[in-house]
Amino acid sequence: MMRMKNNMHALKRNLTGYLFISPQLLFFMVFLVYPIFEGIRLSLYKINYGNMTFIGFDNYKALFQDEVFIKSAVNTVVFVICIVALTVVFALFVASAIFDKNAKYVSFIRGSYYIPVMVSMVVMSMIWSFLLNPSNGLIPFLARQMELPVVNFLGDKDLVLPVIIFVTFATNVGQAIILYIAAMIGVPRDIFEAAEVDGASRIRVIFKILIPLVKPTTIYIIIINIINVLKIFVVIQLLTGGGPNNASTTLMYFLYNNAFKYNQLGIASSVGVIMFAIAMVLSIPQLRAMFKTN
């Protein structure tokens, strides 16, 4: 009884706060939560112009029999794993190498890695397309001029994934470097001094002190990158069009084609739900680790 009274009292006391966040909450519910549930509902329907038929899990069944979907899912997972791993490892390497150097030098490195992040992905894709186009691109042209063997980076099914991974990684890594440098600069200096007194090498300092202490940043970078890479689309649309022979298609590209080109809204919604599930599964361990630390 007493506890209920306390709860009521707490609610009354915090009511104003709740009311203040309610407009934001309302928008959150209408524009984020409702579409998620609507997407799940639509994935159970066959949607044709003017009528909707409930078909249960048929859209999902059709998806798992579609080899392009399977390829898209595999490619997306490959992209997520490779790009996230590359980003974390490279950003850690760069940040730990420079974080304690001269401030101007740190700013220069930070700036040069961050410029590609500011350039639109569309522009980056067009520049890469200009460089790699097998018929009139710069790299094949130079290779021909120098009589070197010409490789079609975008048209070889074994090379196209590494190329996209590299392009996306090169565009994204600046963000992670900035976050790591900020986190590393925030690590108290006395810990490093103590390690120095104990005679620890730099490698040991990085692995035993720096990396464990920036763990929350690592988790944040992993989650943000997983979500970003899951949605990879522009670079595919502009650079390879999913080719050659669907070798570089991704879930988001597959979803876009179904929703806006073939008007298969039911199928597209099912892909959306599956992507949501993948994002959840991939993020949960990270989120749990984050809450545990906190």
Next chain:
Amino acid sequence: MERKKYEKSLRIKEDYTLKKLGLALFSIVLLLSLLTACGNDDKEADKGKTDGKDTVEISLWLTPQWKGVIDSSEEGADFDSFFKYAAEKFSEQYDKHDVKVNVEVIAGDQRDEMLNVNLNGGTPPDIFFESVFAMGDYAHRGALAPLNDIVDDEAKQDIEQSFWDTVTFGEDIYFYPFSHMPGTLVYNADMFKAAGLEKYVGSADAIQTWTLDEYETILKELKANTPEDKYSNAYPMGLYALNNQGDTWNLAYLRMFGSPFFDDEGNIVLADEKGTKAAAWLKDMYDEGLTNPGAESVSSNDVNAMFQNQQLGVSFTNSVLYNNIKADMASGNVPEFDARLANIPSESGDPLSFTYVTGASIFDTGDKTRMEVSKDFVKFFSSDPELVKASKNGVPVRKSVVEEFKGENPLFAAYEANSQYMFSFTGNVPGYNELRQVLYPELQALYTGEKSPEEAVKDYQKKGNNVIEKAKEDSVIYNK
């Protein structure tokens, strides 16, 4: 005393909290009412009354076609000029209602997004003016209304039957043909001459027809004899398969050895000897270096740019692209050279000819008045003697207009002569938009050597027929 003071301050605090609570609630109510006000249907505003006649408001969407009413040299010429002028002229003489036409130009690559979103939201445009091949799926989905009742005998006489076949789905006509845009090949006559191929160069006002053997000779000679110093980094033929853009030429190449492509039931029948031979021919040309390299990751845009940069001997074009190349040369945007037209050759010797018919369609909005007015308007601008002259911006579908402008544009007669070789590249099958997505991955697999020509055409046929079969189930035309 202290206690009383404390209780008073508590009461003031509570009053204050209540006031804030009231204010916050008021804000929420205001916000909600605003949101609901936004969602209110304003369709009722479409109909009003002036001068005893109802005012009917209809919407017309189009993708960019030509600028100006009749000619792009008019002052203030824009993509919507023609329809704005037509609407004005129509409402002056229309006696059933006062009509207001809202004309909106939408980007071609946003067409399907815009239409799908608006169809699902129940707000499609009343009229859509666009290439028929891009709109066929909407007829199959039951989103369009048949136009049989506005096509009269005079129109049937003036417009060739092949155009009516293109706009007929099942038994009904869904588009009123206005103009068309024939697809052909274009070649660099200067490069031909530089490679010693003068005898294959045709007249500038004609569409040259080569046999398949002649065409192969041309490509080989171009490869062997094009002077490097004048045309560096140049290739004989443009070939591309990055995406579905410009895929109609690829579809034409696949018919080179006589494949009918579709059977009478609207299924793909490419996986036979003729289809395989055509795919093998493409692969051979590619492997022998008679085309640009990396066709699997080159787009039609790239190929077109390469032709303009004189890096290709033969490329693809249509009447609008060809005019644009000429205009770019005239304005000095690209270096000037002699670009002429040729037909896509075939083994039989007959050229392979196709065209993109452009015309208006009407969406079945369920509003009888608006649909009736829309039909009257479509009939008006598609048959009014003054307005149909605008079709000269493409190639006119009406013989009467071709006759009138033959002197101005001698190619009109050449295009008309080609119409006997015309094939319907869509076959008017349902699911054509999705079908387009199936072809280029197979061509990519063919060029990269992942699949043999037999496998590529077989897999295309299998996947394509699956798309068609699925779309047939949903097609109102097949399920009548």
